[in-house]
Each structure stands twice: as structure tokens, then as C-alpha cells.
Amino acid sequence: MLGKSRAGLRTLASLAAASLLLAAGCSSGTTAPAASGAASSPAATANLTMTFLPKNLGNAYFDTSFKGVQTAVAAIGGTVTQVGPAKGDDPAGQVSYINTAAQQQVGALLVSANDKSAICDALKEAMTAGVKVVTFDSDTTPDCRNLFVNQATAEGIAKVQVDMIASQIGDAGEVAILSASANATNQNAWIDMMKKEFAASHPNIKLVDTVYGNDDDQTSFDKTAALLQSHPNLKGIISPTTVGISAAARYLSTSKAKGKVALTGLGTPNQMRKFVEDGTVTEFALWNPEELGALAAHAAAALAKGEITGKEGDKFKAGDKEYTVGADATVLLGEPYRFNKENIANFNF
């Protein structure tokens, strides 16, 4: 008994030693370059160590963003570490990492918020500790961050979808919308703007129907079938939701309407790749997460160097492009990004 429990204790002790060795290894691996990076950076006074905190780890979308961040940070001469909760929708997990970043006194924190208010107090504490806070992709309330890098505006999203469908159907004919749910705030706002855009710039396009797939794959699939049946002259479908557009593409790809009825909207490259390659879909839009990450990193660096403070009208450079801070300390990435046969192979999210 005694001998064995000693063995047990030895096991535990050696395990403790092992886990701490691991900690030590990681500590020398990650913090050391951070220090040297800061020292050798061009602006000697600016702290260009950054923490990248996505909604969760192992998420292809955020991994793509992080690629952009890494490229930008390398160009600036800083360092960046990606940390985050293992599962999504975990504001408590994010708070813990925000606190850690504040303690480590990093120069800037890039965060996509899991909850617009739950992580607020932690971000405020971090800002008090001197950390510049940049939200991207998903914002908090404005007083909890220095800057929000917005991927797209509602106007931009509405316009790109109207432009794409107009060019795909020759600017004339019947189109329909396959949306998420009837009370989805984002989608309804975009649909209203699309209607206005059609009326103003595309008088020959007639919006004949709006149906709701409730962001459910099977419902969206069935609604697409029903749309084609009830509107035999339909020339195009817009689906401003990633679930809807992939379900509609799946239906179209095996129906005889393939290639005759155009489909566009908001989708992700991984979901849409095979439908673009087989010709069901010509072009769809979303933003480019890599550019979004790069812009967020450049904005954070500009804040850390004191070049901008986040007030309206502030200008800063991201690569070779200049961006201007808008109202509510928001920077807009630009027009949504169009994915088609030429560029879809470059994306994995």
C-alpha cells in the first residue's frame, strides 16, 4: 500500500513536472520572440505585440483571418499570438483570455466578440491597462473598444447581390429571393434595400417572390424546388444567407434548371466550391476574411503607435491602401468580395 501510493505520488509529481516543463517550453517559445520583436520594431516606443482572439479556435473562417493578421503583423514588425476558447459562443471563455492579454500588457487585442456586452467590462479594464482594443467581424458596444473593423455595410451587401444577379441574367427577367426566416433582421434589411435598388437601377428585373427557408438546409432545398415550379419563367434566385444559397445550389445542380436559372447571394467558398466548379453558380459574394484580419492588424498598429485615436476622420495606411475612420469609431473594409471560378481556389473557409 505504502509503496504503491508512493508510486502514485511519484506519478503525479512527474506529471506535474512534465506539464510545467511544457509550460516552460511554450513560455520560452512564445514570449521570447515577442520581446525581441518589440525591441527591434521600427517605432521603438510602440508596443506591437498583439493578441488575436477569435470567437473560437479551429474555425476555418477565423484561421483565414489570422493568416491576414500574421502577414500584416510581420510587415509592421510586431508579433501576434492566437488564443481563444475551444468552442464558439463562449463569452466567459473570451473574458478569461482578455484578462490574460491585459496582464501580459500586449500592445493591442484583436477580438471578434461572442457577446456584445458580456465581454465589455473585461475589454474596458484592458483599455485602462493600456491595451488598444480592435473588434472585427463581430462588434461590442462602441464604448468597449477603440475601433471596430466592419466587414461590410448593409448597403454594400444589398448592392453587390443586385449587381451580380443583374449581370448574370442580362439585366432583365423574373427573380426571386430565398431568405432565412421571415423575421431575420439582417436579411430583411438587405431585402428592403435590394428592392429599392432594383426599382431605381434595374427596371426590367421583376422581383416575383420572397420565400423563407428558415436557415434550414432541407426547408431551403424544398422552397427552391417550389419556387421553380410556381415560377416557370424564373431567371434568377438570390439567397442572402449561406445556408440558403448552398441548399438552393444543391437542388439546382441536379435539376434541369441547372445553368438556366442563375443563383447568387452570400456564401462561403468551402460550401459553394463544387457548385462553382460544376457551373451551377457563376459568382457569389461575401467579404474576404484574410483582408479583414490584415486591416484589423494595421488598425491596431496605427492605434498602438498613436497615429490614430479612433475619432471620426482619422486616416491610416493598411498596406498600400488608405482607410478613414467613420462614425462610431468604425472602419469599413470595403465592398463585399466576389467569389468565382477564377479565385475560389485561393480560399479555404
Added chain:
Amino acid sequence: MTTSVTTQPAAIERTYAAYGRPAWRRVLLNREMAIIGLLAAVLVVASVIVPKFATPTTMGYLLFDITPILFISLAMAPVMIAGDIDLSVGSMVGLSSVTVGLCSQMGIPIAVAGLIALAVGAIGGLVNGLLITRIGLPALAVTIGTLALYRGIAVGLLGTTAITQFDKWWTALIKARIGTTGIPVVMILFVLLLAAFVIMLHFTPFGRGVFAIGLSKDAAVFSGVDAERTRVILFVLSGVMAALAGIYYALYYTSARGDNATGMELQVIAAVVLGGVSVFGGRGALSGVVAGVLLIGVLSKALQLVNVTSDVVSIITGVLLVLSVIAGSVMNWVQSKRVRPVPGSIQSKTA
């Protein structure tokens, strides 16, 4: 306090062994001391090699992070020592935080809203307890059901929205630290509750009944323990402590959401098992449980500070957990081998 707590379970569980081993061995060579020792070792090493670890700020953040798990584990430990399990606690944290949020939105003062949430917790625990004891269903099955049920109610009440406006005085109180120590004020409440649970579990006939039920329900009943009543009380306590964690969650994160604390039940159970409580019941001590929760908290914070990602933290926690269970089984097996040739000792076990 640590010493008295650690001697107690040894005395209860292996009365026969107590006579065969000197006092210092009983105190120092058990699973609780192993985990406390490991915690101490990790604390020392982390303080030396992890930059900014040994600061009041870090200790404060660390405790803020694990407070809900500390609260729930106090009640989960007796439930598991009695041979049951409560998987609905994470969902109850969510339901309780939604209750506080909705009440506060209706203009009910936080103190009253908190009491309502605690009542919701007690009712939820009572439902668990009655289904398990009166109908005789396994705790695992019942609480998997209520895990879904309570989460469903919580999400149903608020939908996808969140309530983020709370009385500033209360949120400030929850986030307050004791002087410059960095220790959250809410730890005072925890220490009081810890004392209450230690007395209940380790120093009362009720507590001895809990261990007896875990070792053998029938034997406990025959020796005069009201097993059904005891188990119902434990589930009610579990519901109430989860509700308390829910109140803390809503106020600390100033966010009442239906999906708050999703999956927390597994974090709690992991910490409790790591702390030396047997999943088969009948064995464990709160000293080990608290050390188990702290150990996981300290490891995650230390690894976070050196930028190790959360999956690595999960891997380390998982390995620790598996090793602690294996070590426990091996120790029990060796013990049974050693005791067998001394029949006199076995007979004294029934005393």
C-alpha cells in the same frame, strides 16, 4: 482545517486501515493530499517560471474564472459520494441567470431576483431528486433529461436575446476585490459555504449517511439512514448551488443568456473526480475537491499566460483526470490484496 478534513474520509472509509497505519500516513498518504501536493507544486513552479503569474491581479482573475465551478462542486461532491450524479447543473446555471435577468428587467431588485433564482434552483433540484428516488430512475438518465429540459426552458425564455442591464451596485460588488489582495469579495461567501458543506459532509450523522449510501444503499438503509430523503436533499442543494453560480454568472459577465455555462457540468464533474471523489460513490473529501478545482484553474491560467491554447489545457486536464482515476483504482486494488491475509481487519470494517 485542511488537516481535520483530510483525516475524516480516511477514518470513515477505511476504519480498518486506520488501525494499521500511523496517523501521519493516514493524513499524508491519500488522494486528497496527493492532489493538494500537486496543486502546491504547480503553484510554486508557475510562480517561478510564468511571468506575471504570482501577482494579486492574476490570482483575482483566476478565482473569478473558477468561482461558478467552485460553488457547484461543493454540492456535486456529496451527490457523487452518495453514488449519484447531477448532469443538469450547467443548464441550471443558464436557467438561473435567465431568471435573474428577466426579474431584473421587470424592475425586481437583484436581492429578490436572486432569491427567486435560488428557488428555481431548489425546485429544479427537487424535480431531479423526486424522479430519481420516488420513481427509482437512475440519476444519470434523469439528469440527462433535465439537462435538456432546463436548457430548453432557459433558451425558450429569452430566445436569442441577452439581458445586459443590471443594477450597477450589484455588478460592482460581484467584481470587487478584497483590498489589494486581488481576492474577489465573493470568495467570502464561498468560504462560508465551504465551511457549511465541510461540517455537513464530514462532521454530522447526515454526512456519514451520505458516505454510507455511496458504499451500499441497502446497508445504509438497514443501519437507519433515510436514503431517499438524504438523496433528495443533496439534489436540492445541487440545484441551489447551481442557481447561485447562475446569479454570479449573470452579474459577473453582466449578461443573462439562455446558453450561459453550456457544458459546465462536465468541468465540474472533472474537477470533482480529479479531487479524489469516486465515481462509484462512497469516497471523497471536500479538501480534495476544492484542490481539484483550483488545480484546473491554476493550470489553465498559467498556461494561458504563456500563450498555450485552450485545447492543450483540455488535454492536460484530461490526462490528469485519467491518471488520477487509474491511480485510485490501482491503490484500491493493492489495498484489497494487502488486506486479504488479515481477516481480523476485514471484520472490523463493518463496525
